[in-house]
Amino acid sequence: MLKVIEVLAESDKSWEDAxxxxxxxxxxxxxxxxxxxxxxxxxxxxxxxxxxxxxxANISFLLD
Structure with a gap:
């Protein structure tokens, strides 16, 4: 089973770095x-x- 969390991240360099x-x-x-x-x-x-x-972004991960 997967869970999804919402996150906010930023970088001074690029979208990929964020x-x-x-x-x-x-x-x-x-x-x-x-x-x-x-x-x-x-x-x-x-x-x-x-x-x-x-x-x-949304990050999905496996539940233990």
């Missing part, structure tokens, strides 16, 4: 992560350029 950060942080609390589904992306803009890459 997704990686989300999985790394979730893995500290849950085990058996199977997938990440990025539902939405939101850039933070400062001084007319993207300064943060924020994602809203």
């Amino acid at each position: 997704a990686s950060h989300a999985v790394i942080q979730a893995a500290k609390r849950v085990h058996g992560i199977k997938s990440i589904y990025i539902r939405d992306r939101e850039p933070k803009v400062e001084n007319n350029k993207s300064s943060k890459y924020r994602i809203y």
